[in-house]
Amino acid sequence: MNRIRRNPDFIELTRSRKAFGWTLTIIMLLIYYGYIGLVAYQKPLIARPLFGSITVGLVLGIGVILSAIILTGIYVLRANGKFDELSRRVVAESARTGAPAGVL
Amino acid sequence: MRRIAIGLFLLLASTAAQAAGPLDAGTRQATNWTAIGMFAGFVALTMGITYWAAGRTKTTSDFYTAGGGITGFQNGVAIAGDYMSAASFLGISALFYTFGYDGLIYAIGFLVGWPIIMFLMAEPLRNLGRFTFADVVSYRLQQTPIRAMAATGTLVTVAFYLIAQMVGAGQLIELLFGLDYQYAVVAVGVLMIVYVTFGGMIATTWVQIIKAALLLSGATLISILVLSKFNFSVSDFLAKAIEVHPKHDAIMLPGPQVANPISAISLGIALMFGTAGLPHILMRFFTVSDAKEARKSVFWATTFIGYFYLLTFIIGFGAIVLVSTNPEYLDAKGALLGGGNMPAIHLAHAVGGDVMKGFISAVAFATILAVVSGLTLSGASAVSHDLYASVFRRGMVSDGSEVRVSKITTVVLGVVAIVLGIAFKNINVAFMVGLAFAIAASANFPVLLLSMLWKGLTTRGAFLGGFTGLIGAVGLTVLSPGIWVSVLGNPAGSAPFPYTSPAIFTMPAAFIVCWLVSTLDRSASANAERAAYEAQYVRSETGIGAEGAAAH
Numbered sequence: 001m002n003r004i005r006r007n008p009d010f011i012e013l014t015r016s017r018k019a020f021g022w023t024l025t026i027i028m029l030l031i032y033y034g035y036i037g038l039v040a041y042q043k044p045l046i047a048r049p050l051f052g053s054i055t056v057g058l059v060l061g062i063g064v065i066l067s068a069i070i071l072t073g074i075y076v077l078r079a080n081g082k083f084d085e086l087s088r089r090v091v092a093e094s095a096r097t098g099a100p101a102g103v104l
Numbered sequence: 105m106r107r108i109a110i111g112l113f114l115l116l117a118s119t120a121a122q123a124a125g126p127l128d129a130g131t132r133q134a135t136n137w138t139a140i141g142m143f144a145g146f147v148a149l150t151m152g153i154t155y156w157a158a159g160r161t162k163t164t165s166d167f168y169t170a171g172g173g174i175t176g177f178q179n180g181v182a183i184a185g186d187y188m189s190a191a192s193f194l195g196i197s198a199l200f201y202t203f204g205y206d207g208l209i210y211a212i213g214f215l216v217g218w219p220i221i222m223f224l225m226a227e228p229l230r231n232l233g234r235f236t237f238a239d240v241v242s243y244r245l246q247q248t249p250i251r252a253m254a255a256t257g258t259l260v261t262v263a264f265y266l267i268a269q270m271v272g273a274g275q276l277i278e279l280l281f282g283l284d285y286q287y288a289v290v291a292v293g294v295l296m297i298v299y300v301t302f303g304g305m306i307a308t309t310w311v312q313i314i315k316a317a318l319l320l321s322g323a324t325l326i327s328i329l330v331l332s333k334f335n336f337s338v339s340d341f342l343a344k345a346i347e348v349h350p351k352h353d354a355i356m357l358p359g360p361q362v363a364n365p366i367s368a369i370s371l372g373i374a375l376m377f378g379t380a381g382l383p384h385i386l387m388r389f390f391t392v393s394d395a396k397e398a399r400k401s402v403f404w405a406t407t408f409i410g411y412f413y414l415l416t417f418i419i420g421f422g423a424i425v426l427v428s429t430n431p432e433y434l435d436a437k438g439a440l441l442g443g444g445n446m447p448a449i450h451l452a453h454a455v456g457g458d459v460m461k462g463f464i465s466a467v468a469f470a471t472i473l474a475v476v477s478g479l480t481l482s483g484a485s486a487v488s489h490d491l492y493a494s495v496f497r498r499g500m501v502s503d504g505s506e507v508r509v510s511k512i513t514t515v516v517l518g519v520v521a522i523v524l525g526i527a528f529k530n531i532n533v534a535f536m537v538g539l540a541f542a543i544a545a546s547a548n549f550p551v552l553l554l555s556m557l558w559k560g561l562t563t564r565g566a567f568l569g570g571f572t573g574l575i576g577a578v579g580l581t582v583l584s585p586g587i588w589v590s591v592l593g594n595p596a597g598s599a600p601f602p603y604t605s606p607a608i609f610t611m612p613a614a615f616i617v618c619w620l621v622s623t624l625d626r627s628a629s630a631n632a633e634r635a636a637y638e639a640q641y642v643r644s645e646t647g648i649g650a651e652g653a654a655a656h
Contacts, residue, residue, distance in 0.1 A: 004642050014645050021223040028219045032212070036372060039209055039358045040365050046205070047357040052339030053346060055356045061208040065410045068215050072222045072406045076399055079227075084396060090646050 004094050013086040020078060024071050035064050135282035138462030146318075146470050147295065150311045157303035157310065164503045167304035167510060168235040168485050169390040174309055176397035180404020182309045183388050185316030186478050187214070187409050189269070190276060190471045191537065193319065193416065194445045200420020201428070201447040204355025207420055211413035213372050217379035218409065222402040225380060228556045228644035229389045230398035236482075237386040237548065238490045241555040244636035245563040246629070248495050253570045255490040257547040258383040260574060261540050262483035266476060266517070268536035270525030273472040279442045280449065280465040286526055293522035296476045300484070301511045305391060308477045315474045318467050320408065322452075323415040326464075329455035330422035345424045355424075370608035377611060378541030381548030384482040395647050423447035426454040476521070484513040538605055539581045546573030546610035554618050556644060559637040562630040565622025573614030580606035
């Protein structure tokens, strides 16, 4: 286990995944509570027409929904590439050096 | 503030409004044979699946988690199905219909918890757990107190949610099919018991997937038919809705739902983080083979749920245009036939005739059935896996007897749900659902998150923190106007706790108690638990040693 803890790939994996996960979390919270703030305190802006009868609030609301989908998509793409590669190397390294999986 | 709660959990809320007295004969629909025929088709199909699933359900792992053999995409659809309850479909489209823009605020509140689950929880959850979220919390803590605490949180959440669904189901079915309330509740309870006891998680998941596919296709078709009447010009469509709605331009303005910022934010917290503490949702993460599939399931779930809420927007506004203007759907006073939850059903009739209405009614029934099945399975697993196998038998238990206890519990929960569903026919269902989300956010979520991400969490901290959230959420809800005034009959304005949802206070309180007690805990066992975090951390990050898919 200590061998895994000291494995540079493991350190890189956990460090970069934590930074990435929290960054996206903060972006999502800012988008959501920013939107709620506008809804609570900027009501006239929300109802202002933008294209024909389509209002600012409608575009913003649909934007929040799409941003949730896009952010989870970005996470999956990054995780399937970089994080899975690092994770695969860590697992392979631990199997090679004979750390019994059951002990972990 | 009552309006906020009512607006939020709409279906349930307006059934609650009707719950002031038994439904009068005038609101009830004639027996709808098209709908009953289509629903019979759905039941026949899902019984076939249950029979097939029963043959593949051999081990505890098959029973609780479909042997880890569900793919990320399938699981994403099933999670979306758990989320697209009758309350969401009928309730949120009704919210758009009645209040206009406010519907969007709620739809978004329900959705935004999912990205957070993805970024912080999905993968460690899959890597550490086997069957229940208590597996994760008790990974390095003491089994007995932690599992007892987590199982209590699970059962309380499930109980409130289940009663709400049963009462909502009975009233909805009475409206849609013209069946008596009691028969409707018994039918839901019995079918659910059959799915879960014979087919376990495999049947429960496939029932949920089929229902989600039916609901999404039906809602898509209705939306296309609505927009086709405006040559797919969204602007013309909205202009017409603004023209015919009694509030006109004001339907594009945020309305009464956000009038009180503290209640609105508190409810937002309950929705956002409650999702991450609902036991039947958390259990779904153990049905996939590994962390990679868990992460894919959240992506697909978020996509389908987001898409679904966009459809409810079109359906709600479509009903303003096509239902509110048609006397066929209104009573003498101009109110909707069948009550406030009916816009989506009437709209189905307006664009697709009796066949479409029958189809959507049958899907609404199927939705309730699928959701109560998942809830019951998560409650049964808390009893059999956490309480029976781990606490009472200390893990000295065979697969066979654990599954047997789980099936017995399923039957017991099913019967209890039927009895409570009938007994609580007149309860204010909105508060049941609100309480379920608030408890999930206060009792389950903080402990689960800290157990995965914070090295310092100890048994004492988790135990006291979890119960702080649980008792706090239940207690403050009893003291809130919804129970204190509406149920207990105290004078208006006398409620000791003035807000609708307690989550804004009880969720932080649970976090603080977990942190404070854990930090002050200097016992030898606490030191051992902190030291054990290293091994847990390696497994949660890499999946080394985690349960994989079993022979599928």
